[in-house]
Amino acid sequence: LMVVTDLDGTFLDHHDYSFDAALPMLERLRADGVPVVFCSSKTRAEITALQRRTGLDGQAFVAENGAIVVGRDGNVLAGPPDGEVARLRADLDRIRADLDLHFATFGGETDAVVAAWTGLDVVAAAAARQREASEVLFWHAEDDDRAEAFRRALAAAGLDLVRGGRFWHVLPAGRDKGTAVRLLVADHTRRTGTVPRTIGLGDGPNDTALLDAVDLAVVVRGHGPAPGPLADDRPERVHRTTAPGPQGWAEGLTRFTTPSVRSHR
Ligand code: 2M8
Ligand code: MG
Ligand code: MG
Numbered sequence: 001l002m003v004v005t006d007l008d009g010t011f012l013d014h015h016d017y018s019f020d021a022a023l024p025m026l027e028r029l030r031a032d033g034v035p036v037v038f039c040s041s042k043t044r045a046e047i048t049a050l051q052r053r054t055g056l057d058g059q060a061f062v063a064e065n066g067a068i069v070v071g072r073d074g075n076v077l078a079g080p081p082d083g084e085v086a087r088l089r090a091d092l093d094r095i096r097a098d099l100d101l102h103f104a105t106f107g108g109e110t111d112a113v114v115a116a117w118t119g120l121d122v123v124a125a126a127a128a129r130q131r132e133a134s135e136v137l138f139w140h141a142e143d144d145d146r147a148e149a150f151r152r153a154l155a156a157a158g159l160d161l162v163r164g165g166r167f168w169h170v171l172p173a174g175r176d177k178g179t180a181v182r183l184l185v186a187d188h189t190r191r192t193g194t195v196p197r198t199i200g201l202g203d204g205p206n207d208t209a210l211l212d213a214v215d216l217a218v219v220v221r222g223h224g225p226a227p228g229p230l231a232d233d234r235p236e237r238v239h240r241t242t243a244p245g246p247q248g249w250a251e252g253l254t255r256f257t258t259p260s261v262r263s264h265r
Helices: 020-031 044-054 084-098 111-118 122-129 141-156 177-192 205-213 245-257 259-263
Strands: 002-005 036-039 061-063 068-070 076-078 135-138 159-163 168-172 198-202 216-221 238-244
Touching (some): 002 177, 020 245, 036 044, 036 177, 061 177, 076 177, 084 141, 084 168, 111 122, 141 159, 159 205, 177 198, 198 205, 198 245, 205 216, 216 245, 238 245
Parallel strands (some): 002 036, 002 198, 036 061, 198 216, 216 238
Antiparallel strands (some): 135 168, 159 168
């Protein structure tokens, strides 16, 4: 078994980033030796800090929406090539000027501004600004009529636009959370000789590829737009939680890991 989970709004509370309600289930998984992989739009700096706080150091993780995939013990499975975020920022600057857009980016603002936007403290906001492969946009509604032109310009530059809980994220095309899951499964299989059964959890549109790539999917009740339609939406594969955030996280994992529940369906 391998658990692959989104963070904001899934393992972490959407409002205050707490995860107390998830801890008893996390303890159970740890006791059973089940790998718990954080798979988020957050940066490597943010994710490794959270791994330390939850005792998950050295576990595989996926950062920046799939642009960075790190296997067990720091073994890099994907990205980022040198200078990737600099190139991406140069493309964004050019496209913003060409289309006369007004969006702001994490990279272009201070830690204090990002703290105010996100509700993170200033230290955590600094970690959120340490981007290596993707950029976070604060979109201005006055530009809504140029959103499609923006998407086309990004695609022409080899970039994707995905929606997180609060922001839009720009990252290299093709490096989504689903591709990341497939790399992790291949790595686990190579190391252990067994193909892991996977459970994925997420609450937002940028989790759709993750939820499609796993064996069992938990759609955690969110605060914004839900994940897109899933390719295989059968109730025995997909559980939609009634509780949001870390409570929903525990609910979904209980549903899929408790034998008595499974056998009585
Ligand atoms: C951003 O990501 C969230 C997650 O989906 C969002 O778009 O709402 C990222 O920049 C991340 O690095 C940061 O920790 C988070 C804080 O809310 O916002
Ligand atoms: Mg989320
Ligand atoms: Mg996320």
